[in-house]
Amino acid sequence: MLHYVMRRLGGAVPTLFIIIAGAFFMMRLAPGGPFARERRVPPEVEANLMKAYHLDEPLWQQFLRYLNGLLHGDFGPSFKYKDFAVADLIFGGxxxxxxxxxxxxxxxxxxxxxxxxxxxxxxxxxxxxxxxxxxxxxxxxxxxxxxxxxxxxxxxxxxxxxxxxxxxxxxxxxxxxxxxxxxxxxxxxxxxxxxxxxxxxxxxxxxxxxxxxxxxxxxxxxxxxxxxxxxxxxxxxxxxxxxxxxxxxxxxxxxxxxxxxxxxxxxxxxxxxxxxxxxxxxxxxxxxxxxxxxxxxxxxxxxxx
CATH class of the missing domain: 1.10.3720.10 (MetI-like)
Structure with a gap:
């Protein structure tokens, strides 16, 4: 049974990768952004925010950065819930x-x-x-x-x-x-x-x-x-x-x-x-x-x- 479990878990890796890739690029295709509000911030402030969260990088680079974080158990910081990591929100809820x-x-x-x-x-x-x-x-x-x-x-x-x-x-x-x-x-x-x-x-x-x-x-x-x-x-x-x-x-x-x-x-x-x-x-x-x-x-x- 152990061999079966290991084989199933190994087969789950590409499935999970497809889910991650699909969700990542679909989110980026959605209109708007995390800092798009009714009252827009000054362009220089928005540029600093984009740079702080690495949103000014090319999409492929953002994706690789996100995958690297997942491999280390890091879901990244929340853009809206200040001072909270995503992992804290997930495991709290x-x-x-x-x-x-x-x-x-x-x-x-x-x-x-x-x-x-x-x-x-x-x-x-x-x-x-x-x-x-x-x-x-x-x-x-x-x-x-x-x-x-x-x-x-x-x-x-x-x-x-x-x-x-x-x-x-x-x-x-x-x-x-x-x-x-x-x-x-x-x-x-x-x-x-x-x-x-x-x-x-x-x-x-x-x-x-x-x-x-x-x-x-x-x-x-x-x-x-x-x-x-x-x-x-x-x-x-x-x-x-x-x-x-x-x-x-x-x-x-x-x-x-x-x-x-x-x-x-x-x-x-x-x-x-x-x-x-x-x-x-x-x-x-x-x-x-x-x-x-x-x-x-x-x-x-x-x-x-």
């Missing part, structure tokens, strides 16, 4: 995003798998149709639509929960709901489809023919095989829900990575946007690797020779 995303994905996994199994065991019943209809709505309506609706109805009109801030347990409820609803829908549909296929497989039929109770057949044999597509989905889903909650964190004023990413994009804070992009890319690669390794635990037929 990551625990918040990790906590929020971890709760959301755990809740989505429990509810989604339960709904999917329930719908598969009662295929073509009203329970199946109702749960899959709700799941389709959850997939079709993105979280940046759900979040303002929750804020307006539950937070402002009913005044049941706060619509912003972070720290108290009540602050978790609305953003977690907004984040986990699409994931619940996707996991429920994946689990249902996989469970229906597994229930019609030969080894499940054999277990039933030998007199094994339905509860044991499902818990010992069916669920373990049906969960494999969900494990494959969880790799990018976990990374996406942790660092991709950009709009949700912005709406609920949560000091996570997503909020920094939005502010960095609006302010053309090149190094901050690049740092979050590189961190997100590395996290996606790592989560996919962990999901692939879990296959060997859940499916004995999988080998990493």
């Amino acid at each position: 990551f625990p918040v995003s990790l906590q929020l995303g971890g709760i959301a994905i755990a809740l989505a996994l429990v509810i989604g798998v339960t709904l999917g199994i329930w719908a598969a065991l009662r295929q073509n019943s009203w329970i199946d149709y109702a749960s899959m209809s709700v799941s389709m709505v959850g997939i079709a309506v993105p979280n940046f639509v759900v979040a303002p609706i929750l804020t307006l109805v539950i937070g402002l009109q009913l005044q049941l929960l706060p619509v912003g801030g972070w720290g108290r347990p009540s602050h978790y409820v609305l953003p977690v709901i907004a984040l986990c609803l699409p994931q619940i829908a996707a996991i429920a549909r994946l689990t249902r489809a996989s469970m229906i296929e597994v229930l019609s497989s030969n080894y499940v039929r054999t277990a039933r023919a030998k007199g094994l109770p339905a509860r044991l057949t499902i818990s010992r044999h069916a669920i373990r095989a049906a969960i494999l597509p969900v494990v494959s989905y969880l790799g990018p889903a976990i990374a996406g829900i942790i660092t991709g909650s950009v709009v949700v964190e912005q709406i609920f004023s949560i000091p996570g990575i997503g909020r920094y990413f939005v502010q960095g994009s609006l302010n053309r804070d090149y190094t901050l946007v690049m740092g979050v992009t590189v961190f997100y890319g590395a996290l996606v690669i790592l989560c996919n690797l962990i999901a692939d390794l879990l296959y060997g635990v859940l499916d004995p037929k999988v080998r990493y020779d």
Whole structure:
């Protein structure tokens, strides 16, 4: 397995390089700049700022300088958050995003798998149709639509929960709901489809023919095989829900990575946007690797020779 892990990590290097190069040059092609404001600074001051941050150099030289910094673990200074390095902002906001995303994905996994199994065991019943209809709505309506609706109805009109801030347990409820609803829908549909296929497989039929109770057949044999597509989905889903909650964190004023990413994009804070992009890319690669390794635990037929 160690050889497999090393080979996957070696293959991740060119992937990460393509992500870095694409994000770097796309940021530079965007109109405006980190020092372009409504009230422009004097030309000599702007020239000094460009020189201080090496923005007056050719693009290829800036790119090589940035790569050299990454090799030494340096994401560079933030252009807008004075006296803060990008690494400080990322690792300061990551625990918040990790906590929020971890709760959301755990809740989505429990509810989604339960709904999917329930719908598969009662295929073509009203329970199946109702749960899959709700799941389709959850997939079709993105979280940046759900979040303002929750804020307006539950937070402002009913005044049941706060619509912003972070720290108290009540602050978790609305953003977690907004984040986990699409994931619940996707996991429920994946689990249902996989469970229906597994229930019609030969080894499940054999277990039933030998007199094994339905509860044991499902818990010992069916669920373990049906969960494999969900494990494959969880790799990018976990990374996406942790660092991709950009709009949700912005709406609920949560000091996570997503909020920094939005502010960095609006302010053309090149190094901050690049740092979050590189961190997100590395996290996606790592989560996919962990999901692939879990296959060997859940499916004995999988080998990493």
